Amino acid sequence: MTDVAKAGETRRRNDIRDRWLLSAPALTLIAIAGTGPLLIVLIYSFLAPGSYGDVKWEFSPNGWFNVFLSRDIFDNTVSLADAHYTIFWRTLRLALATTVLCLLLGFPLAYFIASRPPGSRSIWLFLITIPFWTNMLIRTFAIAEVIRNEGIINSLLMRLGLLVAPVQMLFTDFATLVGMTYVHLPLMVLPLYASLEKLDFRLVEAGYDLYASRFGVLLRIIVPLTRPGIIAGSILVFVPALSSYVIPLVLGGGKNLMIGNLIELQFGQGRNWPLGAALSVTLVLVVMIAVIFYMRNAGEPGGRAHG
Amino acid sequence: MMAAAYESGAISLEGVMKRFGDFQAVDNVTLDIKLNEFFTLLGPSGCGKTTLLRMIAGFEMPSGGRILLDGKEISDLLPNQRPVNTVFQNYALFPHMSVAGNIGFGLKMLGRPKGEIRAAVAEMLRLVQLEGRGDSAVTQLSGGQQQRVALARALAPRPKVLLLDEPLSALDLKLRKSMQIELKRLQAETGITFVFVTHDQEEALSMSDRIAVMSHGKVRQVGSPADIYHRPADRFVADFIGETNFIEADAVSIAGGVARVRLPSGVEIPATFPAGVTPSGKVTVVIRPEHAQMVAQAGDGALRGIVGDIIYLGTDTHFHVRLDDGSPFIVRRQNATNGPSEFSPGESVGIRISDNVAQIVMNQP
Amino acid sequence: MARTFSVRRQSGFATVAMLCFFLLYLPIAALVVYAFNAGTSIAIWEGFSLRWFVSAWNNQQVVEASWRSLRIAAIAAVLATACATLAALATTHTAPYRGLTAKYAFINMPLLVPEIVTAVALLVFFSRVKLWTGYSGLGYLILAHSAFCVPFAYLPIRARLESMDASLGRAAADLYATPLQIFRHVTLPLLWPGVFAGLMLAFIISLDDVVITEFVKSSGQDTLPTYMLGQLRRAITPEMNAISTVFLLLSLSLVTVFFCLSRNRKKES
Numbered sequence A: 001m002t003d004v005a006k007a008g009e010t011r012r013r014n015d016i017r018d019r020w021l022l023s024a025p026a027l028t029l030i031a032i033a034g035t036g037p038l039l040i041v042l043i044y045s046f047l048a049p050g051s052y053g054d055v056k057w058e059f060s061p062n063g064w065f066n067v068f069l070s071r072d073i074f075d076n077t078v079s080l081a082d083a084h085y086t087i088f089w090r091t092l093r094l095a096l097a098t099t100v101l102c103l104l105l106g107f108p109l110a111y112f113i114a115s116r117p118p119g120s121r122s123i124w125l126f127l128i129t130i131p132f133w134t135n136m137l138i139r140t141f142a143i144a145e146v147i148r149n150e151g152i153i154n155s156l157l158m159r160l161g162l163l164v165a166p167v168q169m170l171f172t173d174f175a176t177l178v179g180m181t182y183v184h185l186p187l188m189v190l191p192l193y194a195s196l197e198k199l200d201f202r203l204v205e206a207g208y209d210l211y212a213s214r215f216g217v218l219l220r221i222i223v224p225l226t227r228p229g230i231i232a233g234s235i236l237v238f239v240p241a242l243s244s245y246v247i248p249l250v251l252g253g254g255k256n257l258m259i260g261n262l263i264e265l266q267f268g269q270g271r272n273w274p275l276g277a278a279l280s281v282t283l284v285l286v287v288m289i290a291v292i293f294y295m296r297n298a299g300e301p302g303g304r305a306h307g
Numbered sequence B: 001m002m003a004a005a006y007e008s009g010a011i012s013l014e015g016v017m018k019r020f021g022d023f024q025a026v027d028n029v030t031l032d033i034k035l036n037e038f039f040t041l042l043g044p045s046g047c048g049k050t051t052l053l054r055m056i057a058g059f060e061m062p063s064g065g066r067i068l069l070d071g072k073e074i075s076d077l078l079p080n081q082r083p084v085n086t087v088f089q090n091y092a093l094f095p096h097m098s099v100a101g102n103i104g105f106g107l108k109m110l111g112r113p114k115g116e117i118r119a120a121v122a123e124m125l126r127l128v129q130l131e132g133r134g135d136s137a138v139t140q141l142s143g144g145q146q147q148r149v150a151l152a153r154a155l156a157p158r159p160k161v162l163l164l165d166e167p168l169s170a171l172d173l174k175l176r177k178s179m180q181i182e183l184k185r186l187q188a189e190t191g192i193t194f195v196f197v198t199h200d201q202e203e204a205l206s207m208s209d210r211i212a213v214m215s216h217g218k219v220r221q222v223g224s225p226a227d228i229y230h231r232p233a234d235r236f237v238a239d240f241i242g243e244t245n246f247i248e249a250d251a252v253s254i255a256g257g258v259a260r261v262r263l264p265s266g267v268e269i270p271a272t273f274p275a276g277v278t279p280s281g282k283v284t285v286v287i288r289p290e291h292a293q294m295v296a297q298a299g300d301g302a303l304r305g306i307v308g309d310i311i312y313l314g315t316d317t318h319f320h321v322r323l324d325d326g327s328p329f330i331v332r333r334q335n336a337t338n339g340p341s342e343f344s345p346g347e348s349v350g351i352r353i354s355d356n357v358a359q360i361v362m363n364q365p
Numbered sequence C: 001m002a003r004t005f006s007v008r009r010q011s012g013f014a015t016v017a018m019l020c021f022f023l024l025y026l027p028i029a030a031l032v033v034y035a036f037n038a039g040t041s042i043a044i045w046e047g048f049s050l051r052w053f054v055s056a057w058n059n060q061q062v063v064e065a066s067w068r069s070l071r072i073a074a075i076a077a078v079l080a081t082a083c084a085t086l087a088a089l090a091t092t093h094t095a096p097y098r099g100l101t102a103k104y105a106f107i108n109m110p111l112l113v114p115e116i117v118t119a120v121a122l123l124v125f126f127s128r129v130k131l132w133t134g135y136s137g138l139g140y141l142i143l144a145h146s147a148f149c150v151p152f153a154y155l156p157i158r159a160r161l162e163s164m165d166a167s168l169g170r171a172a173a174d175l176y177a178t179p180l181q182i183f184r185h186v187t188l189p190l191l192w193p194g195v196f197a198g199l200m201l202a203f204i205i206s207l208d209d210v211v212i213t214e215f216v217k218s219s220g221q222d223t224l225p226t227y228m229l230g231q232l233r234r235a236i237t238p239e240m241n242a243i244s245t246v247f248l249l250l251s252l253s254l255v256t257v258f259f260c261l262s263r264n265r266k267k268e269s
Helices: A003-033 A038-044 A062-068 A082-114 A118-133 A136-147 A152-159 A173-198 A201-209 A214-225 A227-242 A246-251 A259-267 A273-297 B049-057 B099-109 B114-127 B143-155 B173-190 B201-207 B225-230 B235-240 C013-035 C051-058 C060-091 C100-112 C115-133 C139-163 C166-174 C179-208 C211-216 C224-232 C238-268
Strands: A047-049 A055-059 A069-071 A078-080 B011-020 B023-033 B038-042 B064-069 B084-087 B161-165 B193-198 B210-215 B218-223 B245-255 B258-262 B268-271 B281-287 B292-295 B303-312 B316-323 B328-334 B348-353 B359-361
Touching (some): A003 B064, A003 C060, A003 C100, A003 C139, A038 C115, A047 A062, A062 A069, A062 A273, A069 A082, A078 A082, A082 A118, A118 A173, A136 A152, A136 A173, A136 A246, A136 C013, A136 C224, A136 C238, A173 A246, A173 C013, A201 A214, A214 A227, A227 A273, A246 A259, A259 A273, A259 C115, A273 C100, A273 C115, B011 B049, B023 B049, B023 B064, B038 B049, B038 B201, B049 B084, B049 B161, B049 B193, B084 C166, B099 B114, B099 B143, B114 B143, B173 B193, B173 B201, B193 B201, B201 B225, B210 B225, B218 B235, B235 B245, B245 B328, B292 B328, B303 B328, B316 B348, C013 C238, C051 C060, C051 C238, C060 C100, C060 C139, C060 C179, C060 C224, C100 C139, C115 C211, C166 C179, C179 C224, C179 C238, C211 C224, C224 C238
Parallel strands (some): B038 B193, B038 B210, B084 B161
Antiparallel strands (some): A047 A055, A069 A078, B011 B023, B210 B218, B258 B268, B292 B348
8 A cells, every 4th residue: 555545544544533532422421321221121121020129130031921921929820911911902002093093184284284385384384393392291281181071171062061971081092092192293294294395296287187086196196105204204103102101191090001101110119120121122122123114114205116 | 916927836646546445536647737737637527537636635535646736745635734725616605704704714724814814805806806795695696706706715825726626517608608718817817727627628628728638537638729639649539529520441651750541432641640659450530520521523522422411500510421331420611601501411422631630549448 | 267276285184284283272272271260170260360370480399390490401402412513523424434324323212212211221220320329419310311312402413514515614624724623614603503403402302301300310309390290190270281381481482483593594595
């Protein structure tokens, strides 16, 4: 190698070193106070539970075992952990239902905004982002107030004579679903809007020109072309819905748990840290699978259309 | 005014190489750019001309070879350590600074006193004919004005060499023509060595003192515009610069530095050839369209053919002729009068070739 | 007379959109309205009064929690934005190098990992650290908030850097600026709107957090959201509405400033 080539190589290496130094504070911060401690959780999931919370430093597969199976404390028979499956199933069902509801409401909403004149679009979008940036807890609280027994909906229906007694909505799965949809709707609308805004309406014109109906155009042209936005929005809603904690706590009440609350329970009253750790790792894995699915599918429309 | 001529600013490239992974962007380039010269690197996109310029500026490090400025090696200096300034293709004006802020930036970085900077900025504004626009925001200027600011900014620190990376490519045709003249004037007035990169052969021919034609990372030929146009060294150069007719011929003899070649029609004509080669056997001869004339009697010309398309281009007319052996040949004729052409498609014609215009070119290796 | 045909129209979409806007704002509006209720109910209107705002203002716990929230958010936002700015500089305008993608993924990881999982991980880790060091101050909350705010600050800063013309830095270097001078005279002034946006996002995100704070805080370190979460389990008075209204107002003004800034920026370019 010539001197100048060596000098170039040194300069390149110094540049990379500087870039690592520059990113060191952020990486360190996240490693110690962000997602780094997840490693500890992973380790804990293979340890034995301590008597008053915490762990004993000995290997035990029981944390993972207990995620899916339960051993009867009297006769030692092994059966499926029904209570956990109920919670998993509720979590999955509610997360999927939230995603579908958000999509059904969010698509027309995003389409409506994207079809406004360019000048007023940002105002409409702003109206979507305000709830997005207001405190999630406050929004959950607001929903709770509206649907509680003495809340607006029940008292209005009763005053109108449509109901004799209030309908119990708060502390049900329905309440959790309403709350999650309410809180996560903006997360669906924003990527949908980004896709719809880029939509080339000449293609829609071409669709009409070739005898498609309004619904045909929607189904065969607009929806396929906005697929990246639909996938992005669905993942953005599905992932946080899956790991909800506050919403089922406030709206679902104590008994309609989702996996997030189950995890909390193991670190709180349950005092079974390894089980909580194993549940946490499971949740992270499910989320990662969803994200990888998203990354694989969120390319440009047509890129994988025939793949 | 600036000194009419600079005492320094000569660049030597010695075996300069640049690899990006497996791609050889610049392949063993050796060049001497002389003092106070308007030197152009010309070639199609991807030929390595911009990479070569970026290496002179210091934005890229060569993978091999040496770059010297006035005999001193500068290959491993950082861009801010080289007395060389660049006019960028997209101008790269600092959008958050005024026109004056942009022009004075280099001197400010060099730590010059405020008064000196102010005087230099004023002088530069005058030089590029933007007096009174010093406080304008650069984002409010037209493309041509931005171009002038970019020039003034690069000239303000009085670099020994000014590098220009396709600076006119974003301008429309009319503005481009006037900026070409402007650049020529600036170069003459400042006496700074200009190294100009372009893919536009007309621009290169009209502005440069000398041109280096590049392709695939190599320099094909270095010479004056007339040299490059009339005496292309190889087929690539002949093809890239201007319109050209290629005729396969046999070299018959060489005498006094001029070869005689036999054309397919059997007629023999003299032809020059590049230095360092001895043409023999099958050779390719280059004849520019304006160096051939059509004659009505097929037998009177050096070549014979049948008129195909006739394309009227305002100042001149192009006749596309199919030669007897089937190869195409273009004749350009100036429209001295506005009468109708005396030739029509399908007509059999002869083609006469002017004296001493044929050039033998080497086929690319 | 003639029926106009709009290519863009889809029947029913506008109705759904309006319904969505109505539903989005109805609970918030109800929340705000009942903050001014003279009675103790959050459903039966008994006349206008500011009593709940006064009561919240006089509630020592609320004032302390609010003050703590603001302090944590301010420090965490500055820390996160500083780290994010440096990280953005390190990951833009560069040829790909080993570890670049991993670095990018790691910085954004707090966005992907469920909050509850991060929360229990921090609980486990920090409870050990608390034992070792004996320190149990606000530092843990500040560190945790800074960490999950980093990607929120990083994204707008990086976006701004990416959209910045890389040749500006080269032009400055060509005009004799050293790397530090380039940063000071060219990069930072152009990056500033992105940094500001990042700072604001980080501040709002930190202010909103409840899950991680709930698990990391030591006793007596309630922030406003964790205080509210605690209260939600009890009988609720319009005082909660009053606190929420003030909180909403704060977020709203931040978002509005942010919106206006980004709007101006669009006009510039």
